[in-house]
Amino acid sequence: MSVGGINVLVDETRAIQDGKRAPLLSVRGVKTYYGNIIALKGVDLDVHEGEIVTLIGANGAGKSTLMMTIFGSPRAREGRITYAGQDITRVPTHHIARMSIAQSPEGRRIFPRMTVYENLQMGASVNGGTHFKEDLDRVCDLFPRLRERLYQRGGTMSGGEQQMLAIARALMSRPRLLMLDEPSLGLAPLIVKQIFSVVKELNERDGMTVFLVEQNAYHALKLAHRGYVMVTGTITMTGTGRELLENPQVQAAYLEGGRH
Amino acid sequence: MEVFVQQLINGLTLGSIYGLIAIGYTMVFGIIGMVNFAHGDVFMLSAFIALIVFLVLTTWLGVTSIALALLVVLICAMALTSLWGWATERIAYRPLRGSFRLAPLISAIGVSIFLANFVQVTQGARNKPTPPMVREVIVLWEGANGYAVALSYKQIIIMATTAVLLGIFWYLVQRTSLGRAQRACEQDRKMAALLGIDVDRTISLTFVIGAALAAVAGTMYLLYYGVVSFADGFVPGVKAFTAAVLGGIGSLPGAVLGGLIIGLIETFWSAYFSIEYKDVAAFSILAIVLIFMPSGLLGRPEVEKV
Ligand SMILES: Nc1ncnc2c1ncn2[C@@H]1O[C@H](COP(=O)(O)OP(=O)(O)OP(=O)(O)O)[C@@H](O)[C@H]1O
Ligand SMILES: [Mg+2]
Numbered sequence: 001m002s003v004g005g006i007n008v009l010v011d012e013t014r015a016i017q018d019g020k021r022a023p024l025l026s027v028r029g030v031k032t033y034y035g036n037i038i039a040l041k042g043v044d045l046d047v048h049e050g051e052i053v054t055l056i057g058a059n060g061a062g063k064s065t066l067m068m069t070i071f072g073s074p075r076a077r078e079g080r081i082t083y084a085g086q087d088i089t090r091v092p093t094h095h096i097a098r099m100s101i102a103q104s105p106e107g108r109r110i111f112p113r114m115t116v117y118e119n120l121q122m123g124a125s126v127n128g129g130t131h132f133k134e135d136l137d138r139v140c141d142l143f144p145r146l147r148e149r150l151y152q153r154g155g156t157m158s159g160g161e162q163q164m165l166a167i168a169r170a171l172m173s174r175p176r177l178l179m180l181d182e183p184s185l186g187l188a189p190l191i192v193k194q195i196f197s198v199v200k201e202l203n204e205r206d207g208m209t210v211f212l213v214e215q216n217a218y219h220a221l222k223l224a225h226r227g228y229v230m231v232t233g234t235i236t237m238t239g240t241g242r243e244l245l246e247n248p249q250v251q252a253a254y255l256e257g258g259r260h
Numbered sequence: 261m262e263v264f265v266q267q268l269i270n271g272l273t274l275g276s277i278y279g280l281i282a283i284g285y286t287m288v289f290g291i292i293g294m295v296n297f298a299h300g301d302v303f304m305l306s307a308f309i310a311l312i313v314f315l316v317l318t319t320w321l322g323v324t325s326i327a328l329a330l331l332v333v334l335i336c337a338m339a340l341t342s343l344w345g346w347a348t349e350r351i352a353y354r355p356l357r358g359s360f361r362l363a364p365l366i367s368a369i370g371v372s373i374f375l376a377n378f379v380q381v382t383q384g385a386r387n388k389p390t391p392p393m394v395r396e397v398i399v400l401w402e403g404a405n406g407y408a409v410a411l412s413y414k415q416i417i418i419m420a421t422t423a424v425l426l427g428i429f430w431y432l433v434q435r436t437s438l439g440r441a442q443r444a445c446e447q448d449r450k451m452a453a454l455l456g457i458d459v460d461r462t463i464s465l466t467f468v469i470g471a472a473l474a475a476v477a478g479t480m481y482l483l484y485y486g487v488v489s490f491a492d493g494f495v496p497g498v499k500a501f502t503a504a505v506l507g508g509i510g511s512l513p514g515a516v517l518g519g520l521i522i523g524l525i526e527t528f529w530s531a532y533f534s535i536e537y538k539d540v541a542a543f544s545i546l547a548i549v550l551i552f553m554p555s556g557l558l559g560r561p562e563v564e565k566v
Contacts (some may be wrong), residue, residue, distance in 0.1 A: 071454055077548040097456035111444055113560070122444050124458035125437060173456070 019049055022085065024049045024209055025070070025101075027150055030079035032062075032069045035216040039065045041233040043077065047177065052203050054220040054241070056254055057230035063213040066230070067181050071096050071103060077193045083177070102175035106182060106213075108166040112155025116146055119154050119165055125173030132172075136138040139168035142198050160191045167195065171202075179211045180201070184219070192216065217254040221245045229254075262403035266353070266410070267531045273415045273484065275523025276422035280477035280501030282507065282515035283429070284470030290446045290510040291466050294364045298348065298371035300497015302471055305375055306341040306478030307488040308383060311390055312483075313337065317390070329419070330483070338474040345471025349464055372493070380490040387487045394483065418480045425476055426516060429469070433512065442466060446510075480543055499526075499542065506546050508510070508559020517557060521545070 023046035032040040039062050057063050069076050070083075072093045079091045088096050096160050102123070111119050140147035143164040148199045152247065157165060163183060170178060180199070184192040185249065197217055202208040214220035221227050221241040227236040229250060237244065244250045281303050288296045313336045317323040323332075352371050356363040396413040403409070432440035444452040445462045453459050481496070482488055503522045507514025522542050529541040549557065 073450060073453065093453040094456050094458050103454055105451065105454060108455075111447045111451070112391075113447055114440075114443060118440060121437070121440060122452075122455050125277050125441065129437065169455075220263055 017126045021048065023047055024082075024084060025211065026082045027066070027070065028080045028082075030066070030069060030076045030081060032065055032074055033077050033164060034074065034100040039164045039233055040069060040076075043230075043233070043235055045228055045235060047209060047210055047211050049176075050203070051226060052212060053201065054198075054212045054214055054224035054227045055230055056214055056220060056227060056244075060232075061230040062233045063230055064181055065233075066105060067105065067179055067211075070179070071101075080088075087130055097173075100126075100173065101179065102170035102173045102177075103179040104166040104170040104181060104183065108162045110154040110157065110162045110165055110169075112153065114154055116154060116157070116165055117149050117150045119169050120146075120172050123169035126173045131174075135172050135174065139171050142171075142201075143168055160187045163187060163191075163195070167198070175208070177209045177211060179213075182211045182215055183212070184214065184216045192219065199223065217250070218245070221250075261355050262401075262407040262409050263531060265400075266318060266407075267527045269409075269411055269415060271524035272520060273334075273335050273523070274527060275520035276419055277477045277484070277519070278496065278500045278503045279482050279516040279519025280425075280480070281496060282503040282519045283512060284474050285501050286507070286509055286512060286515040287470050289504070291416060291442065292353075292364070293361075294353070294368070295501070296470070297365065297368040297379040299323075299470065299474060300500065301372045301375035301379075301493035301497075302341060302345060303474040303481070303496060303500075304488065304490065304493030305344060305379065306337045306471075306475035307482045307492065308379055308388070308478075309340050309475070310334075310479040310482045311388055312403050314390060315402075320347060330393070330479075334421075334476065334479050337479050338472045339477070341471045341475035342468045345467040345474075346464055346522055349467040352458065353467075354463075369445050369510060376490055376493060379470035383490060385490060387489045389487045392486060414483055418484060421476065421480060425473065429473065430512070432469075436463065482545045493538075499539075502543065502546050506549055506556055508556025508558070511556070511558045512558040514556055514558035521557075 025045075025047040027043055027045040030040055030043045031038065042064060043062075045053075045055070045066070054062050055066070065074070068074060070081055070088075072088070072091060076089055078089060080090070082144065083096075083099060083101060086099070088099070111122060114122070120136060121129075121132070124135060145161055146164060146168055149161065154162065154165060163185070167180065167183060170180075183199075185196050187195070199210055199212065200223060203210055212220055212224065221244050223242040227239065227241050227244045228235050231246065237250065239247070246253070280446050284299045284302070285296060285417055288294060288299070310333050314329060317332060323329045330489065334442070348371055352367045353364045394413045394417065397410045398413070400409040400411055418472045433442065441457045441462050443535065444457055445459050449459050452462070466534065476550065481492075499522055503518035504515045505518070506521060507516070507518030525545055526538045529535075529538045533541070537547045553559075
């Protein structure tokens, strides 16, 4: 908490009053619109330091919109988003990215005409290339496939390889909070397993906080400490991963037939 | 044979100038998808800046070394033209970003008209000559028929300057974090922002680089022809734009290649056929290439694996 001195203090006090630590990321009453169409209808959500939190919901519920709103693109029209005690609701996207939050967004968004190496360099741009070699080694250990293909153009990588690259690129900035939007999309079950175990490892070994959006509700809820369920722009349910897994409504809507 | 080599030299010289201007078109198009119609006039403006700085140096300040004068002229022209490029982007294009697609285009046409008229009003409508600058010529060889192949110092300066600056520029775009940020914005602006890249600043930078290279072209043009007029932005501008399209708009090597091809076609056509039809020839080649290769010679095909 090196940034935003006063805010940090205020939130710290409030946390003590609440009897627990202030969340690392807190979303309060956030409404987001696309033109006149409302996509988020007042979302409340917290992610605490050291947690894995997952957000599940049907197609078009607004999960990706929330991820992007946290980064200010699109901007929340109402409500407040705080990160590490700082109000980031109106902060420009590229400044948010420099506050040690990283996102692997929906659709992976690999730079297609850059090599894998250059994509990873882009991921490290916020820390200006210090400890680049070290971080490169670290992500290549997590995804050995990337090491073999460092000089291949991003656009020619397979879907799964691109997904690994997107996560690796997000890790290059040494984020305190890692946000992943559907990392398992379109991947073979074995690779999904690998990616989930990497997330777990990052969380347990490095204490990285993870905010995960998933369609693969069963795996996500098993992995996460806590989860949220979103239905058409509102959070309808929250609880620990296990609670949600055992909840009949969640089972009916998101888990039926979707196990494993 | 002698005529051929001579035209080759002339064509490459002219082509270097087109190539330098074409880069400005191609880069701006690559990053924000806009054809910067005012770019030809920016080139013309830079030639005038070069002319004024040259006259100030030689007549008022009494600089006698032509090499020194040219260097200072080049630096001043690049600096001032870059400043102009930066300012117009802020004033005329950035406020329109996110508006409908034609808006910045129309704004660019406005900037173009403004520039041409501004220069006409302040500098006059007639051709402005410079005192002859570099007159030395190297005779490479003399043919049996008495036709001498000559390489002028001017041409050497122009081709060498172009090559060196292209080299520096290429290094900048391919190897530095600045260039990487620029390519990232070109490929996915939103993702670049998510990675902490200041997209607005990067777009500004693109205009600045484009203007600086146009200033190099403007200075070289002045050196080569020794005259410039307010209307000189238009035709070279259109030719350079053609070069960018021919090479594949969005591709930097394509812009240079396109420039060289247009320069060569023009000079060869004038030498062997008729000078009146040189532009027809250049544009016909463009049309033919585009029919068979719609994305230009080095342009990337539309299909990209997702
Ligand atoms: N750029 C946009 N313009 C207009 N509407 C949009 C835009 N992006 C998303 N929407 C709409 O906002 C709603 C939420 O979309 P969002 O992408 O956040 O859903 P999601 O929960 O991530 O869905 P999925 O699981 O399919 O990825 C959808 O109804 C979608 O059509
Ligand atoms: Mg989504």
